[in-house]
Structure formats: C-alpha cells, structure tokens
Amino acid sequence: xxxxxxxxxxxxxLPVLLLAAWWFASANSTDFFFxxxxxxxxxxxxxxxxxxxxxxxxxxxxxxxxxxxxxxxVAVSLGVLIGTSRTVRGVLEPVLEFFRAxxxxxxVPIFILLLGIGDGMKVVVIAFGCMWPxxxxxxxxxxxxxxxxxxxARTYGITGVARLRKLVLPAASPQIFAGLRQGLSVAIILxxxxxxxxxxxxxxxxxxxxxxxxxxxxxxxxxxxxGLLGFLLALLFRVVENRQLRWYHGLRRAQRSS
Amino acid sequence: xxxxxxIKKVYESKDRTVExxxxxxxxxxxGELACLVGPxxxxxxxxxxxxxxxxxxxxxxxxLEGKRVDGPPPGMAVVFQEYGRSLFPWMTVRENVELPLxxxxxxxxxxxxxxxxxxxAVGLAEAHAAYPWQLSGGMQQRVAIARAVAYEPxxxxxxxxxxxxxxxxRADLEDLIRDLWHRFQVTTLFVTHDIDEAVxxxxxxxxxxxxxxxxxxxxxxxxxxxxxQLTTRSSPRFAELRxxxxxxxxxAKPAAEPVGAGATAVPPSADHGTAEFGA
Numbered sequence: 001x002x003x004x005x006x007x008x009x010x011x012x013x014l015p016v017l018l019l020a021a022w023w024f025a026s027a028n029s030t031d032f033f034f035x036x037x038x039x040x041x042x043x044x045x046x047x048x049x050x051x052x053x054x055x056x057x058x059x060x061x062x063x064x065x066x067x068x069x070x071x072x073x074v075a076v077s078l079g080v081l082i083g084t085s086r087t088v089r090g091v092l093e094p095v096l097e098f099f100r101a102x103x104x105x106x107x108v109p110i111f112i113l114l115l116g117i118g119d120g121m122k123v124v125v126i127a128f129g130c131m132w133p134x135x136x137x138x139x140x141x142x143x144x145x146x147x148x149x150x151x152x153a154r155t156y157g158i159t160g161v162a163r164l165r166k167l168v169l170p171a172a173s174p175q176i177f178a179g180l181r182q183g184l185s186v187a188i189i190l191x192x193x194x195x196x197x198x199x200x201x202x203x204x205x206x207x208x209x210x211x212x213x214x215x216x217x218x219x220x221x222x223x224x225x226x227g228l229l230g231f232l233l234a235l236l237f238r239v240v241e242n243r244q245l246r247w248y249h250g251l252r253r254a255q256r257s258s
Numbered sequence: 259x260x261x262x263x264x265i266k267k268v269y270e271s272k273d274r275t276v277e278x279x280x281x282x283x284x285x286x287x288x289g290e291l292a293c294l295v296g297p298x299x300x301x302x303x304x305x306x307x308x309x310x311x312x313x314x315x316x317x318x319x320x321x322l323e324g325k326r327v328d329g330p331p332p333g334m335a336v337v338f339q340e341y342g343r344s345l346f347p348w349m350t351v352r353e354n355v356e357l358p359l360x361x362x363x364x365x366x367x368x369x370x371x372x373x374x375x376x377x378x379a380v381g382l383a384e385a386h387a388a389y390p391w392q393l394s395g396g397m398q399q400r401v402a403i404a405r406a407v408a409y410e411p412x413x414x415x416x417x418x419x420x421x422x423x424x425x426x427x428r429a430d431l432e433d434l435i436r437d438l439w440h441r442f443q444v445t446t447l448f449v450t451h452d453i454d455e456a457v458x459x460x461x462x463x464x465x466x467x468x469x470x471x472x473x474x475x476x477x478x479x480x481x482x483x484x485x486x487q488l489t490t491r492s493s494p495r496f497a498e499l500r501x502x503x504x505x506x507x508x509x510a511k512p513a514a515e516p517v518g519a520g521a522t523a524v525p526p527s528a529d530h531g532t533a534e535f536g537a
Contacts, residue, residue, distance in 0.1 A: 148343035151312050155330045156358035156409065166357065170348045247348040247389060254391040 035217050044221035052206060057225065060203040063119060064191040067126025071183060075131040076176060079138025080168065089139070096135070104129030104186075105193050117198035125194040130187040137179025141172030174248045177241050184237055188230050203229070259445045260286040260309070260413050264318035267304055278304050280470035282318070286413070286447060291439050293456035294449045296466030297507055302449045305471075306417045309447070310336045322413060332362075335411035339418045341399040345390040351377070352386040355405045362409070376408035379438060396427035400434070407438055414446045421451065429487050432459055436485060453507065457481075457499050458490060465506045475506050 023037045048057070082089050082096075108125055115121035145168055153159075153167045169176075195204030203226060210218035242249070267279040279301045286292055296302055307313035309320050311330040320327040322334060335358075338344045345354050352373055359369045377383050380400040390398050399419060406414055416435075420428040432455060439446055450456050456463050457479060465475040479499060481490060490496055 146343050148338055148340050149346065151307075152336070152338065152344045154312060155310055155334065155336045156361060157330065157332055158357070158361050162361060167346070170346070173348075250389060251347045251391045 033216060035220070039217045040220045040224065043215075043217040044224055047218055048221050048225045056201050056203055056206040057229070059119075059201050060191055060195065061229070063122050063194075063202070064126060064187055067123045067191070068130060068184065068187045070123065070127040071131035071187070072134060072180060074127070075134035075179070075183070076138050079135045079176075080142055080164065080172075082135075083139040083142025083172070084168070100132045100136075104190055108194060108197055112198055122191075122194040122199070122202075126187050126190045129190040130183040133182035133186065134176070134179040137175050137182070138172060141175025141179075142168055144175070145171045174245055177245060181237060181241070184233060185230075188226075188233065192226065259288040259290075259323060260447070261321035261324075262305075262309065262318075263321070265305065265308055265315045265320065266317040267301065267308065267313070268316045277470040279308075279315075281472050282466075284464055284473060284476065286445055288445055289443045290462065291436075291446045291448065291460055292462040292464060293460035294447060294464045294466065295451065295453055295456040295503060295507070296471070297468055298451060300466045300469050301471040302451070302466065303417055305466075306336070306415055306447075306449055310334060310415055333412040335406035335409045335414050337399075337402050337406050337414070337416045337419045339421050341395065341402050341419070341422070342390075344402055345398060345405075347389065347391055350387050350389055351382065351393070351401050354390065354401060355408050358405065358409045372408040372410070376404040379407065379441065380404045380434060394427075396423050396431065399423060399431060403431075403434070403438070407442060407444070411444060414444045416446065416448045418450055419448075420455070428455070433487065435459060453500060453503050454491070457496060457503060458485060458487075463499075463503055465503060474509075475503075477502060 019037070026034060026036045027038070029036050082092055104125060107128065111121050111125050111128075115124060149167065149171065153163055158166060191202075192204035192207075195202035196208055199205040203222065207219060207222035207226070210216075210222055262282055262284050265279055265282040266277075269276045269278055282305060294302060294305070304313065308315045309327070311320075311327045311334075322331050325331070346357065349357065355373045355376060356369055359372055364372070373386075374383070377386055380403055382397060382400055382404065385393060385397065385401075390401060393401070403419070420431050423431065435446070435448070436459060438444075448456070448459055450459075460479050463475075463477045463479060464473055465477065466472070467474045477499065481493070481495060481499070
C-alpha cells in the first residue's frame with residue numbers, strides 16, 4: 001500500500017506543488033494579463049472541457065492523427081527502402097537533407113498556396129514536418145541490423161519479404177519507435193502552427209482567437225489544455241511502446257545487470 | 259557429401275593485398291564428424307563463410323552433394339561462435355527454433371514435433387517459452403544448436419561454437435555434439451582453435467597452416483567411438499594424437515605446399531625426425 005502511495009505521491013507531487021504556488025501567487029492578482037488561477041481553471045472546465053472540446057479540440061486531434069499516421073506510413077516505408085539499398089541512399093540523400101533542413105512553419109504559406117486552407121493542407125503540413133525524425137531513425141535502424149543475425153537469416157534461407165517481416169523490421173523497431181516519439185512532438189507543434197494562420201476551428205485557432213478578443217483566461221486555459229493533450233498523447237505512446245518493445249526492454253535490463 | 263576444391267581467397271584493399279587462403283581442398287563423407295583446427299588468424303572463419311555460401315571465394319568451388327554452392331544452400335545449417343547475436347531476441351526459444359522450419363514450409367504438426375524433439379535433445383525442453391536473453395551463454399548456444407538440428411540439415415557447419423563459453427560448459431556441450439551426431443547422423447564440420455577439443459570430438463582432424471592457408475595434414479582419429487571427458491582424455495592414444503596435431507600447428511614456417519585430402523604425409527620441411535604419421 002505504501003509503495004503505491006509513494007509512487008503516486010512522487011508522480012503528482014511536483015505538479016500539485018507548482019499549481020498550488022501559482023494559485024496562491026495569483027490569487028489576488030488584478031493584472032489584466034495574469035488573472036488568478038481560479039479564473040483560468042474555471043475557463044478550462046467550462047469552456048475547454050465544455051463546448052470547445054467538440055468544436056476545437058476534436059478537429060485538431062483528428063487532423064493530428066491523420067497527419068501522424070500518414071507520416072508514419074510514408075516515413076517507415078521510405079526508410080526501409082533507403083536503409084536497405086546503398087544506391088537508393090546515395091541518390092536520395094542530398095535531396096532529403098535539403099527538405100529536412102527547411103523549418104516546417106516556413107512551409108505553411110507555401111502549402112496554403114498549393115493546397116488552400118482546408119483540412120488537407122493542415123494534415124499535409126503535419127505529415128511533412130513530422131516525417132523526418134521517423135524517416136531518419138528508420139534508416140539508421142535498418143542499417144544497424146546485427147551482421148551475425150543477418151548471416152544466420154541468410155543461411156536458413158530467410159530472404160525477401162520474410163526477411164523484412166521477421167528480421168529487419170523487428171530489429172529496427174527500437175530505433176523506429178524512437179523516431180516515432182520525436183515525430184509525435186513535432187506533430188503536436190505543427191498541429192497548432194498550421195491553425196494559427198488560416199483556420200476556422202482547432203486548438204491553435206481557438207487560442208489565437210481568445211487572445212485577439214482579449215479573453216485572457218481562455219488563452220491561458222487553452223495553453224493548459226495543450227499541455228494536457230501533449231501529456232496524454234505521450235502517455236498513450238509510452239503504453240503502446242512498452243507493449244511492442246517488451247522484448248527490447250527485457251534485453252537491455254539483462255545486459256545492464258550482467 | 260561436401261567437396262571443397264581449390265578454395266582461394268584474396269582480400270584486396272587500397273593499401274595492400276592479403277592472400278588469406280591459398281588452396282584448400284578436402285572432401286567430407288556423409289555422416290562424418292570432422293574437425294578443422296589451425297592457428298589463430300589462419301582463415302578458419304573465412305573458409306567456413308565460403309563453405310556456407312556467405313562469402314564468395316576468389317577461386318575454387320564448394321560442392322554440396324554434387325551441386326555448386328553459390329549463396330547459402332538449403333540443406334546446410336551453421337552454428338556461429340557469437341550465440342548471443344545469432345538468436346532473435348524478440349522471439350522466444352521455441353519461436354527461434356521454429357523459424358527456419360516455417361521458412362521451409364513444413365506443416366504445423368511436423369514443426370512442433372521437430373522443435374520438441376530438438377529442444378529435448380539439447381536439454382532445454384522447459385525453457386521453450388523463455389527469451390534468449392533470459393538464458394545463460396551455454397543455454398543460448400544450445401538453442402542455436404537445437405535450431406540447427408531441428409532444421410534437419412544435410413551438413414552442419416560449426417564455427418568455433420564453444421570458444422566464448424566457460425570450460426565446464428564447453429565440456430558438456432562437446433559431449434552434446436557427439437550425442438547429437440550419434441543420434442541424427444548429420445555430416446558435421448567442427449571448426450576450432452582448441453586442439454584437445456578437435457581430437458576429442460572428431461573422427462578426423464584437418465590441420466590448417468598459417469596464412470596463406472593450406473591444409474597441412476589430415477589425421478584420422480582412431481579413438482573409440484564411445485568417448486568421455488575423463489577416460490578418453492587421459493588415454494595414451496589421445497596424448498599421442500594431440501601431440502601430433504600440436505606439432506603440426508606450431509611449426510614456425512607457413513606451409514608452402516598444400517597436402518591433398520586423405521593423405522597423412524609429412525611435409526618435406528620437417529625439421530625433427532618425429533614418429534611416423536597415420537593411424
């Protein structure tokens with residue numbers, strides 16, 4: 001019992017402390033731009049967990065999911081291709097390095113020109129920006145498959161698609177998950193940025209709208225909402241990763257303790 | 259069963275050309291357990307990679323049951339020295355042993371039979387649901403051996419499989435190899451740097467020279483078929499055979515002339531009048 005209490009205490013201890021500090025520091029604030037925490041939390045519960053949840057948060061999350069999924073599929077496929085073939089790598093690398101170097105927010109105006117201001121544009125912005133860490137990590141993971149394991153697979157006649165499914169992808173999966181994790185962070189940022197310029201709904205849009213109409217508590221609450229969303233997505237990612245990479249965590253534990 | 263003819267391997271890089279293997283020629287008969295022993299760096303692993311089709315020779319060829327080896331042939335299984343790196347860590351022991359059988363497209367019941375039999379033969383029937391990294395080094399190598407045996411290969415190549423294992427485990431594994439060989443009658447080539455191991459295990463010991471490598475000698479081991487660590491290793495005949503192998507290997511000069519398979523002739527550069535060779 002005490003073990004669980006301790007763990008829960010450690011996890012929520014600092015956040016609770018920080019919130020309490022914020023509460024008491026801002027309790028009697030009359031500054032227009034720094035309202036008391038009580039007002040912000042009121043806005044969070046009434047507005048953001050109220051009508052704005054369906055009107056703004058949901059569309060944003062759906063666009064995020066679509067962009068992220070698109071990026072994952074494209075980046076992992078391309079990454080496997082590039083990682084396996086030295087010629088493909090040599091041919092594509094300079095071009096990829098060029099595109100990777102462009103900060104995605106800069107591409108938003110260009111994508112608006114090309115794709116308009118609808119959901120499609122936002123999904124493409126998210127996908128284009130977050131695919132780079134996934135792609136590069138996949139290439140690294142595929143290249144680093146153990147040579148003894150690879151020879152073993154060859155001697156037992158495991159080639160072609162079977163080799164991809166049973167050797168390359170599992171061997172590269174820890175690295176691929178690392179890339180997916182980084183891609184998730186980038187995707188969340190781009191989700192917000194793609195809605196700042198030309199949008200009619202969404203988290204980013206709502207925060208900017210609140211700021212422009214001087215609904216200060218809403219603005220702060222929107223920021224809290226974003227943080228919560230990012231936190232929940234990261235948690236979900238951890239759960240999925242732990243299940244998929246259970247073998248890898250076990251292997252590393254065994255190596256560390258020997 | 260396995261014909262090695264005139265294998266030559268030269269490594270070329272910008273700075274230098276290294277003739278790792280000059281000329282290796284020998285034949286393995288079906289059901290034979292032969293050991294290949296030589297000084298460190300003489301190209302034992304290179305030869306094994308060429309024989310298993312993982313590496314192409316500069317000249318010469320390898321024939322498995324009459325067919326030329328060009329890339330890893332079906333019907334051949336290899337057990338590597340680095341057991342930790344040859345087992346798939348995301349699969350359990352059972353799945354590891356079963357994987358080549360799935361590739362061979364065997365029926366589910368037959369696969370289960372083979373997996374159960376080979377795991378029992380190496381003494382790991384209880385560990386079938388464990389992951390390789392949960393097992394000790396010796397157990398991991400047993401899994402690799404079980405996987406090779408379950409594959410029902412025509413030829414089994416083993417590349418210094420017990421070099422990275424402690425001495426007591428090594429003794430157990432050596433006996434395991436002889437048991438498996440008696441039971442399954444697989445043609446086996448066992449590469450090692452350990453002279454005692456080679457004489458203890460083999461019906462025949464092929465001795466390699468220093469680089470550029472040729473076969474220095476091909477010794478028939480006439481020890482009894484039933485061997486055990488205690489009595490066999492302390493028998494006088496074992497000591498004699500061991501001494502001959504030791505002598506061949508520790509000759510300082512690299513052999514200039516290859517010796518054909520099956521012969522046990524003394525190279526002309528013999529510098530002490532030792533006892534005659536041959537069984």
